[in-house]
Amino acid sequence: MSTVVSAAQLSARRRLSNRRETVAALLFISPWILGFLIFTVWPVIYSGYLSFTDYDVINDPNFVGLENYVTMFEDPRIALSLTNTLIYTILSVPAHIIVALALAMLLLRAARASGFFRTVFFLPKMTPAVAVGVLFLLLFNGQDGLINKMLRAIGLPAPYWTTDPFWVKPGLVLISLWAMGSSIVILLAALKNVPVELYESARIDGANLWQQTTRITVPMISSTIFFLVIINTIAGFQMFTEAYTAFFGSGNTTYSNDAALFFVIYLFQQGFEFLNMGYASAMAWLLFLVITIFTVVQFVVSRRLVYYEGDQR
Structure with missing residues (x-):
């Protein structure tokens, strides 16, 4: 007891x-x-x-029901900004992953020097986004920008990155690669966890570097790649500071503003320039819905493509 x-x-x-x-x-x-x-x-x-009110910050909110959501479907700049955002995201996410993975694989082979280069690649991440927007205008200037000078020096055509609507988004994608140091570090950590024995067996079987990368490296770190795809997709849909600084912040109308009108920029204009805070709130919820849909789709697709350690499938 x-x-x-x-x-x-x-x-x-x-x-x-x-x-x-x-x-x-x-x-x-x-x-x-x-x-x-x-x-x-x-x-x-x-x-x-x-989002269900007419609110201008100064006066009290006035309930208007679904009027803001109906107006969004009739607003042509909503469709324009969403299209620009989607195109930018589709271009930037693969470019970000591919370049970051290539640099991480080079760092893996750098041995003792990897610590130095890891720091060098990560430092641009600390650069303020506003400064990156100004840097975009300096580097990608159609007349005397450094990028176009380099292209002309090797005999390639030099696009007008800031005035040609076709090249505005590719230029912003290229400048976004400036601050991908965190992705490089994450991928480098994932690469170090891939068993060396797999590469040794592949080399014995005659696999070349491309086959080792596509058959071993990418599948073994697919969970990390998937994480970066999700994070960069969300970041792509929230693109704001660099584009706003380069094309809207100075009030300069000589640049192709419509091609750089991303959804968050238009949301910011409605909320803080035009004081349509109710409409901006409805836009924010639409963006939340779009990001949620894309994230859910990516998770569904990942079930067949992503390998997790210990997965028995």
């Missing part, structure tokens, strides 16, 4: 100890919880309410 009582007491003490640890943990993270609720959850909920 005493054994039963002592076991019950021990169980009660453990529950009490676990409860105290839980309370202590919640107290430690309570500043973050409060910040998350106040600065993230509440603004999201309130923006949902504002």
